[in-house]
Structure formats: C-alpha cells, structure tokens
Amino acid sequence: MKPKHNVELQNKICMEFGADLDSELCQEVGALMEECPECKVYYDTMKRSVQLFRVIEDECEVPDAVSERLFKVLELEKLKKDS
C-alpha cells in the first residue's frame, strides 16, 4: 500500500509532528488525515510508538547501591526517605 500524499498536507503534517501529540493543532492535523487514509495510518502508528516508548522508559527507583555511592561521594549521611 503506497501513501497517496497531498504535498501540502504532508508538509503540514511534518511540521505538526513536532507539536504536542495531544495538542489542538495535532488533533486538527489528525482530522485532516481522514482525507488520506495512508497518512493517517502512518501518523497513528507514530503516536502509538511514542506511547510505547513512554511505557518502556517509565521511571525507576534509584538502586540502593547507586544511592549509597552517591551519598558517599557527596560525603553526606543518607536519610531515610520516610523519616
């Protein structure tokens, strides 16, 4: 399946890819993509990939050993977080 790009639309899409994915601007672009099903698939899969990267790059705790070494190098006494 080859995308049938409208150049003007594509330029707009490309520029707006840099905007917040949930922004009004992006939503408008998303609506415009109804006219170009292949562009919509591309855009939607890009949005989904960003969401997936957010999931796999979720925040983790600092490992205890890393934290111990940090306090040691700073010559500070480690405080209990809930103290």
Place this chain on the structure above:
Amino acid sequence: MTSEETPELIQAARDGDQSAQSQLVNMYSARIYNLGLRMLRNNEDAEDMLQETFITALQKIDSFKGNSSFYTWIYRIGVNIALGKLRKQSKMQISYSIQEPDFENLHGLEISDWPDYIETKVSDVEFKTALKLALDDLDEKYRAVFVLRDLEELSTSKTAEILDLTESNVKVRLMRARLFLRDRMNTILKREGWLVK
C-alpha cells in the same frame, strides 16, 4: 523530613547544612537518575551523571538565585552533563556511526497498520529489548530532544532553552526522532510477523 522544596530548605543547604543537602538529594536523585538513563542509555553513565550533577550543584549552590525552582536549576545541570557525555560518546563512535534515516523519503514507504494487541507486548522481554535498542540507535542530537519532549514531557520552549536550540529546530528534530522510532518499531513488528497486511 520535608518532601517539598522550600526557600528555608534551599537556604539551609546553601549554608552548608548537611541534613538539608541530603534532603535535596533524596528529593531529586530519582528524577536525575532517570533522566541520565533515558539520555545515556546505560546504568554506569547514568550513575556518573547523577554523581556529577549533585557534586556540581552542591559546589555551585551559592550561584542558585532562586529565579526558577531548585529542581529546574539542577535538572539543567544534569542535562548539560548528560549532553557533554553524549558528545564524547558521539566522537568516540564516529567509525561506528549509525546511518541517519532517510526521513525525506516518506513517499516511498510501505504503510501497514499495527494490530491492536501491540501495546500488550511491552512486557515481552525480547520486544522491550528491541525497542530499547531502537532508542539506543537514535542519534544523540535527536535523542536529547525526544527524551526531553516526549519522555520528560518538557515544553518546546523549555527544551529549546535547555538545549540552546531554536523552537523550530526542536520541532524538526522531534519529528525526525519520532519518525525514526516509528520506522524502527515498524521493522521490529514486521520481523515478528505482527503487521496487519
């Protein structure tokens, strides 16, 4: 122990109060460490970055004017240290540099939809590793923007300010990063036989 950054806490840390300094470390070490992991892609470099960030921050705490939050100030120190490391890595990896993707060639791409169950596959270790490798392969100048905008969720203007780029440059780099990662994911899904024909 307070869990909020207050002017009194900052002043105490500035005055050399070790308990206050420890509280600041407790409050912000996880966020700085995660920033390091996201930008530098390995535990050792993230730990180095974490240590360097707090050493620098505590040494220079007198220069913190309070125009922004302490977190914003230390975050910026962390980003700069991470960028310095990325630039060094980039120089060391010149002979192994990754070919920049052909972003302009969208017209020729085969577009297949992704099945609904992809999101449930993130717990699959091999799939997760493949995704992480895709992010590892993203050129550092694009990765820094992607991490700050899409993972750390900073605004375009804040990202531009921290990375010393124009806002349009941030937008272009973010678009390229997203396209690169989308295309890498597509390749992974194709390899796994998960694409909708």
